[in-house]
Amino acid sequence: MEKIITKNFQETADLGFKIGQTCLGGEVFALHGNLGAGKTTFLQGLAKGLGVKNQVNSPTFNILKLYKTKSKSIVKEFCHIDAYRLASGKDLLDLGVNEFLESRNTVTAIEWVEKVESILPKKIISIYIENISESSRIIKIKRG
Numbered sequence: 176m177e178k179i180i181t182k183n184f185q186e187t188a189d190l191g192f193k194i195g196q197t198c199l200g201g202e203v204f205a206l207h208g209n210l211g212a213g214k215t216t217f218l219q220g221l222a223k224g225l226g227v228k229n230q231v232n233s234p235t236f237n238i239l240k241l242y243k244t245k246s247k248s249i250v251k252e253f254c255h256i257d258a259y260r261l262a263s264g265k266d267l268l269d270l271g272v273n274e275f276l277e278s279r280n281t282v283t284a285i286e287w288v289e290k291v292e293s294i295l296p297k298k299i300i301s302i303y304i305e306n307i308s309e310s311s312r313i314i315k316i317k318r319g
């Protein structure tokens with residue numbers, strides 16, 4: 176497991192950006208961490224790295240938000256899910272999320288993934304973010 180310490184929100188966004196730039200299409204990111212840990216901050220960077228030009232916001236009230244990329248790569252869209260308000264994975268299936276999870280043209284990221292773990296594909300990239308202090312975070316990355 177990879178471990179990185181970030182000392183401010185920009186470093187977390189930059190880490191997301193670097194990882195976004197390396198995506199080949201079809202990745203599913205599973206985000207773990209408390210409220211305010213930095214999940215959305217990380218994904219704002221990731222989206223930029225994928226070539227999303229629009230501002231990525233917390234999708235809490237929409238649950239699922241789709242962004243087009245301006246990229247020449249195979250990645251054509253970023254699917255941002257916030258499962259906080261969901262009861263189970265079935266709620267996500269009802270939203271038609273399988274279409275995005277299975278698409279090579281989509282990179283999907285799920286905040287509060289604990290709620291919907293039952294429907295995840297086998298191959299995911301897990302991101303764990305923990306607060307160390309007001310402005311420091313430890314970020315663990317597990318690919319598998």
Ligand SMILES: Nc1ncnc2c1ncn2[C@@H]1O[C@H](COP(=O)(O)OP(=O)(O)O)[C@@H](O)[C@H]1O
Pocket residue numbers: 181182183184185186187208209210211212213214215216217233286309310311312
């Ligand atoms: N090292 C850091 N990494 C990420 N966010 C940080 C960091 N230090 C402070 N912050 C602040 O913590 C908050 C994280 O919020 P957000 O990304 O919305 O969290 P989450 O989506 O996990 O609820 C932001 O206000 C951000 O500025």
Ligand SMILES: [Mg+2]
Pocket residue numbers: 214215233286
């Ligand atoms: Mg968030």
